[in-house]
Amino acid sequence: MVIWRALGPLVAVIAALNGSALGSTHLVPEEFATIQAAIDACAPGDSVSIARGTYTGSANVSLSIPPIGLVIVSREGREVTILDGERLRGGPVLIGMSEPRVVVKGLTIKRCTLGLWLEDTNPILSDLIFLENWPMYYGGCGGGIYCNDSSPTLTDVLFEANASPAGGGMCCGGFGRPEFARVQFVGNWAEGYGAGLSCFGEVIPTFSEVAFLDNLSGLYLAVAGHVELEGLEFMGNRLAVLARTDGPLIVPSVTIRDCLFDGNGRAVDFQAPGALSIESCNFAFGEDGWGAAAIAMRGGGQLTLTRSIVAFNENQFGVSWDGSGPAPVIECSDVFGG
Structure with a gap:
């Protein structure tokens, strides 16, 4: 009863996190x-x-999480x-969908050969550091x-100083x-594309x-469909956004708005026959030598x-076009200082 009173607020939070009826709470390490x-x-x-x-050792880090609506907090x-x-x-592995969804909240996962593996699953990931x-x-x-093959929801998550051949922070x-x-991607590295997110x-x-922020490269999109980037910040990346085709069926189109x-x-490097629409964005102080x-x-x-x-970019051009496809359409915009 003493433990129940002490954990009462936490138990209420746990129940709210995944919308489930209240189950049992298992305490580590007590x-x-x-x-x-x-x-x-x-x-x-x-x-x-x-x-x-x-927490160290396989039984605390290389976790096998079953898809049964658990909350790990x-x-x-x-x-x-x-x-x-x-x-x-x-780090942890989660395979399989569940309803209610698995919740992982309030942890730092560090120095793993892979921070978290998600396969065919839909977890809620909140207040985490990788x-x-x-x-x-x-x-x-x-x-x-x-x-x-997964659809996680990430809220208040930081990816910092992670590395991989592609998708240093996260790969989907x-x-x-x-x-x-x-979500913040800070100082991540990749041998290929998308040091932040691929x-x-x-x-x-x-x-x-x-x-x-300060990734070797920021966001990589080689997807079959339309992606909207609204209200994002890209600062100090060697390459902020790269979108490209990956075969005849993988042709992205992208809208970038208020970024x-x-x-x-x-x-932005757009290497695809799709459409790129940029609206109400500011591009400033780009560094020479990276494009x-x-x-x-x-x-x-x-x-x-x-x-x-x-404006005020050190790049050779504000906007460049290789002559393939339609000519760029520029409306109500200022392009200068390059």
Whole structure:
């Protein structure tokens, strides 16, 4: 009864997180020595409550999370509740859909060979940090999160200093509708494309208040469909946005609206026969040496630039067009200082 009183507010939060009826709460380390032991004891709809501390070893880091509507949550937040892979092991794995959805909240996942593996699943990921997760092998995609055929919802998540051949922060492939709200990609690295976030195939992401800061490259889109980027910030990236075709069926079209591009190398590189619409955006202080233009059109696509400013960039051109496809349409915009 004493424990129930102490955890009463937490239990209410857990129930609200995934919309489930209240199940049992399993305490780590008070009742279970490891996080995996607590997960294994869960019935559908149960919760695992983790005390502050740094957790190491396979039974605390390389977790197998069943798709049974679990809530895995820290008691004191992500800054003080850390799963440390010690550069030796991968992080949690979640395979399979569930309703209510699995919730993971309030953790730092760091120094794993892969931070989180999502396969055919739809979790809610909230208040998380993915820090310095690097693969031990060359190949693959995703340092912080690898996401295949999945539609996670990410809120208040930070990806920092992760690395991978592609998708250093996060990689999404197959089919999916991932949602990003108040997510930051900071200082991530990739050998190929999308050091912050890479999306491939039939993945159509949605964004709200998302920032790409100081990544080797920011966002990579090789998707079959239309993606809207609204209200995003791209600052200090070597390449902010790259959209390209990947075969005859993978042709992206992109709308960029109310976004800020500041201090990047090349801001937007569009290499596809689809449509690129840029509305009410600012492109400023691009750095020379990382691309000949702030906005580059290659591959036959159609650019429409409206109510935007492209100014004070050190690139050779504010806007460049390789001559393939229709000529760019520029309306009510200022392009100068290049």
